[in-house]
Amino acid sequence: MRLLTKSLLLFALLCTDSGIAFAAEYQVSIAGMKFSASPAELHVGDVIVWRNDDIFRHTATARDKSFDIDLPPKSEGRMTVSKAGAVDFYCRFHPAMTSKLDVRP
Numbered sequence: 089m090r091l092l093t094k095s096l097l098l099f100a101l102l103c104t105d106s107g108i109a110f111a112a113e114y115q116v117s118i119a120g121m122k123f124s125a126s127p128a129e130l131h132v133g134d135v136i137v138w139r140n141d142d143i144f145r146h147t148a149t150a151r152d153k154s155f156d157i158d159l160p161p162k163s164e165g166r167m168t169v170s171k172a173g174a175v176d177f178y179c180r181f182h183p184a185m186t187s188k189l190d191v192r193p
Contacts, residue, residue: 112135114134114135115139116187118138118139118142118159121182122185130191131172131192131193132169135169136166136169139164140161145159152176
């Protein structure tokens with residue numbers, strides 16, 4: 089067991105020193121018919137947890153059709169970011185609800 093622990097620690101240190109990045113998890117919530125601020129440091133491979141705190145059904149739908157997350161009231165959905173660039177998104181049920189993701193490589 090001790091050897092396994094030391095091996096995992098060594099692996100973690102090597103990955104950190106070699107520049108390998110680990111995926112981060114961010115949350116975008118919906119409340120009061122608005123999306124919260126999008127994550128500022130979003131990268132390909134990161135995970136977004138979409139959370140609908142409203143009493144209405146919403147979506148997080150990319151204008152370029154790269155994602156479409158259906159969010160019933162008081163629910164969550166997860167998405168792994170798959171490509172870099174700017175992506176505008178909106179709610180299909182409430183088109184005035186809009187925001188944007190800026191994804192780095």
